Amino acid sequence: MEFSSKFLENAVYEISQLPGIGKRTALRLALHLLKQPEEQTSRLSGALENLRSQIKFCKNCHNISDVELCEICSNPKRDTTLVCVVEDIRDVMAIENTGQYRGLYHVLGGKISPMECVGPQDLTISSLVDKVKNGMVNELIFALSSTMEGDTTNFYIFKQLEGLSVKTSTIARGIAVGDELEYADEVTLGRSILNRIPFENSMKAS
């Protein structure tokens, strides 16, 4: 693409560095901004600057936060001995939305993935092991996605915790509530039969 303006070319290039946004979409977004009032662009660029420079990570759970200790970790009504291990803030938001969980979180910041050059030292695993060693945790719930990377990460953490007295569990995998059996994939359906639960328990949950 040949641009008649270096400023436009530069903006298009920087926007197209974002994941899933190509040159054409970037040009469309840049032209859209040019048609809008100047304040909109200032607000956008200011918000991005603040996002990167002002944001903190909670010193306990490593979730994104505006303060040193996030709202969840500083909430006295939360069960501090129960810790749910998740990948990032989106998982925290998803679990919080259910309203079913009263423990704390531990945000890893990713999954172990040799393909993307993410090793255990890039995640907050050592801080999690320290928490367990200090006897602050009774039960860890692994809630990473069930991909190869997620399973590897779960297993790595599990190995690190060997010999420490902590209960570990993973969230239940099975047929989604309301789904038809005939459309479920075989792995999920197979697991949901192997890991069946007493009928009385399923009554309690609903």
Add this chain to the structure above:
Amino acid sequence: MEFSSKFLENAVYEISQLPGIGKRTALRLALHLLKQPEEQTSRLSGALENLRSQIKFCKNCHNISDVELCEICSNPKRDTTLVCVVEDIRDVMAIENTGQYRGLYHVLGGKISPMECVGPQDLTISSLVDKVKNGMVNELIFALSSTMEGDTTNFYIFKQLEGLSVKTSTIARGIAVGDELEYADEVTLGRSILNRIPFENSMKAS
């Protein structure tokens, strides 16, 4: 969505104001920026600021430019009596890429669209009419898209030019080079038969 950080919430809100980007995509983009080096975000926000504050519009053709008179308008090899009327910079880039056009452009900045509250006064139509009145133009080529808005805009400009001595033409509509007739839509195929050209001319073009 409930966010644990006002800075994140603000950034997600501002990103989601862009066309075609919802809250979820905005959150994904914001989290991506947080994982990248801080310079990338500064470069992006700087490029957006510059785009909005530094960019100029060519005083002759109204195309986006870094200088008062754009490269095309200031090129002495261009035919200044031939003007192609287009909607925005993307059309200029598309036509320039063909390498077939040696005249100038006139960028309207949009199309007349009552649905989107765009009237003739929001476009650069009066500047185009002035150019013609000053006798600077021999031929106008309408190259707007063939939608209702495009046709309306063409017709409005055509009416404004009544009584002035200027040749007007529109780009040829027809079956794309390499396309099969059986898959062409009827309107296009019909027009391509009505507006057939002498065979000798088609030999010249290729």
